[in-house]
Amino acid sequence: MTQYNTRALVESALLAVIGMILVLLGKYVPLIGFIALLLWPLPSALVVLRHGMRWGVMASILTALCLTLFMNWITAFGLWVQFGLTGLTFGYAVTKQYSPAKIIVVTSIAFLIGAFSWLLFTYLLTGHTPMQLIDELLRAWQTSAELTERVLGTNPFVDMIQDFDTMKALLIRLLPSGLVLSALFQSYLNYEVLRRVLSRLGHNLEPLPPFSRWILPEYIAHATIISCMAAELGIRYNLPLVEQAGQSVFTALSLLLLIETASVISYYISKHDLPKFFSALAIFYVIANPVLNVLSVFFGIIDILFDVRQLRYGYLNDM
Numbered sequence: 001m002t003q004y005n006t007r008a009l010v011e012s013a014l015l016a017v018i019g020m021i022l023v024l025l026g027k028y029v030p031l032i033g034f035i036a037l038l039l040w041p042l043p044s045a046l047v048v049l050r051h052g053m054r055w056g057v058m059a060s061i062l063t064a065l066c067l068t069l070f071m072n073w074i075t076a077f078g079l080w081v082q083f084g085l086t087g088l089t090f091g092y093a094v095t096k097q098y099s100p101a102k103i104i105v106v107t108s109i110a111f112l113i114g115a116f117s118w119l120l121f122t123y124l125l126t127g128h129t130p131m132q133l134i135d136e137l138l139r140a141w142q143t144s145a146e147l148t149e150r151v152l153g154t155n156p157f158v159d160m161i162q163d164f165d166t167m168k169a170l171l172i173r174l175l176p177s178g179l180v181l182s183a184l185f186q187s188y189l190n191y192e193v194l195r196r197v198l199s200r201l202g203h204n205l206e207p208l209p210p211f212s213r214w215i216l217p218e219y220i221a222h223a224t225i226i227s228c229m230a231a232e233l234g235i236r237y238n239l240p241l242v243e244q245a246g247q248s249v250f251t252a253l254s255l256l257l258l259i260e261t262a263s264v265i266s267y268y269i270s271k272h273d274l275p276k277f278f279s280a281l282a283i284f285y286v287i288a289n290p291v292l293n294v295l296s297v298f299f300g301i302i303d304i305l306f307d308v309r310q311l312r313y314g315y316l317n318d319m
Contacts, residue, residue: 041087048091257300
């Protein structure tokens with residue numbers, strides 16, 4: 001027992017230091033730093049997998065304490081709130097042998113809870129609401145845009161940033177979808193990296209199905225339809241809060257439906273044994289074309305509800 005506790009202590013401390021390094025890379029190193037920050041939950045998840053939740057919590061807290069040596073405690077605690085829960089939840093979900101899709105969904109929910117907890121922590125500590133944080137971000141962007149304009153001259157992008165009200169409305173509308181996509185991307189990235197790490201340690205983690213065979217749950221299509229109706233009712237009956245909520249949810253789900261449509265495109269191109277390059281080209285064309293971009297949302301709903309590729313229910317004549 002003593003030997004096991006010593007090994008758990010050493011491995012937890014080592015992984016806590018690795019987590020601290022990932023955070024420091026994310027904060028101070030451009031480009032690769034963003035990916036490193038997203039991978040911070042991995043060390044905590046590995047500790048949970050190898051030694052249990054108790055050691056995982058202690059390793060996560062140790063990472064936050066180590067970060068206070070390099071940054072103020074408010075920033076360190078905020079990062080721990082945002083990413084610590086994600087790592088612990090990720091490790092717990094893998095330990096319980098959830099399906100790959102369920103692991104990604106559960107971990108994404110933990111990321112969103114951490115993000116909202118960070119906003120609540122910021123408000124309680126500083127009194128800054130999310131709207132005030134957005135205002136401060138926009139002012140920083142405007143200052144940067146003014147410096148860019150002095151060096152490079154005027155351009156439409158700089159002019160758009162300097163339009164404070166338009167940018168604020170755009171950010172508020174895109175914020176929910178941005179958070180959801182960030183959560184899904186982080187969960188997917190951590191899952192794929194952890195799967196490769198565990199294979200080297202003698203553990204097998206079930207891979208995700210090929211992208212061409214992805215199909216989202218039916219409630220995604222139902223929620224999209226309801227959010228679209230809510231937005232229309234908000235406009236018709238002059239209910240700004242209902243309209244804003246409907247548009248925000250619809251925007252977030254539209255991005256998921258775009259991924260669904262991209263999966264359909266990849267499926268039929270691979271079915272005809274065409275090079276993968278054609279899939280990337282076709283998906284890029286759909287994203288770049290405004291008309292096809294809108295139509296892809298409705299086609300994604302159709303594929304989810306009617307299973308066009310017959311992945312979920314099989315062939316209709318076999319039912």
